[in-house]
Each structure stands twice: as C-alpha cells, then as structure tokens.
Amino acid sequence: DAGVTQSPTHLIKTRGQQVTLRCSPKSGHDTVSWYQQALGQGPQFIFQYYEEEERQRGNFPDRFSGHQFPNYSSELNVNALLLGDSALYLCASSRDWEAFFGQGTRLTVV
C-alpha cells in the first residue's frame, strides 16, 4: 500500500512566478490537507480538501489555492511567489482520526 506521495521533491522558482505542487493520498483516504513548514518551525495549516471542495482554510493569502480531483489527489498552487514562500510543503491525508504525511516538496524561491 503506497503511502502519501508528493511531487516534485525539490524545485527552485524565481520571485513572481507561479508553482503547482501535487499530492496523491494514501489509499482509501478522502481528505487532503496542505501544510507549510519553514525552517526550524512546526508545520502551519494552509487548507483542507474534502469531496473536491475546500473545507477549512488557515491564515494564508489568496495567492495560495488548491484543487482536489475525483480520485482524491490534490494540487497546491501558489501565485506571485515571494522569497518568504521558501519552505517545505507537506501534504497529509486522513480518513478517520489519524493523519499521514508525505515526504514533502522543498520549494526554494530566489
């Protein structure tokens, strides 16, 4: 059983560009959440998707948007990248109670 998979693992973008990160949830999981983890900090909740709709959102600007597909996979889009968006982006899937995380995507904005 494959766990949560994220792609790509690393990428470098230029300030002002747009980026799309992808996540495939654990088999049988219908809820996907995205988190941003800055260096030395705990992960911060961005938003959560369930049944292809955004169900909850953390304190992130509208530049951060997402999508969930019928197969429960998800995308995180960030527009107009800032240097401060450099972080590890983590995807988590859950069905009941317990969250499982992917290996993350390391985004560097230069």
Place this chain on the structure above:
Amino acid sequence: KQEVTQIPAALSVPEGENLVLNCSFTDSAIYNLQWFRQDPGKGLTSLLLIQSSQREQTSGRLNASLDKSSGRSTLYIAASQPGDSATYLCAVRSDGGSQGNLIFGKGTKLSVKP
C-alpha cells in the same frame, strides 16, 4: 486560539538513556493528539495517536500519555538508540471533529550519542 508548546527545544542524551519529551496546549477541548517524528528535510512519520478519551498509547519503546485537563502530553522513549535521533513534533486536532486541522508545536530536536 490553540497554541502548542514543546519543551525542551533540543535534547542530547547518551545511548541507552530513558527520556521524556513534553508537549503542552492551551485549549483542553481537543479531539486527539498525535506525535510525529521528522528526519532532517523529510516528511513526518506518525508515531502515536491518542484520542481525547484515552490516557496513553504504547508502541514498542514509545509511550505517550495525555492529560487533557492540564493540557499536557508526554512522549517517553525507553532505552534510546542513535537511530532515534530526529525532531519530534506534537500536534493537536481541535475543531472540525476528526477531520479538523492539526496545530503543531515547534518540535524537540533529539540527539542520541553512541
């Protein structure tokens, strides 16, 4: 607003020692609490999940306890090994029931010296 604090921020111990990591949260109305391990630059690995109605959970050398009324959880690691070196994160799930978002502490960085 729920806040999660982990103490200490870093801990270095010799191999074989038993140790305790601490986690505190400000709002006792939690749904569950989860402990994670994170290796440098990697994702999070779930270690233990404690439901709000439970007092503790055990897995191998790990034991996690939960005291909701005092807003505290501890992760006990027995007979530590160099392979236990990692950052340990505590997270609580508050609103939204079972699918609510997780609120994390900043973690405790553990180093186990051979």
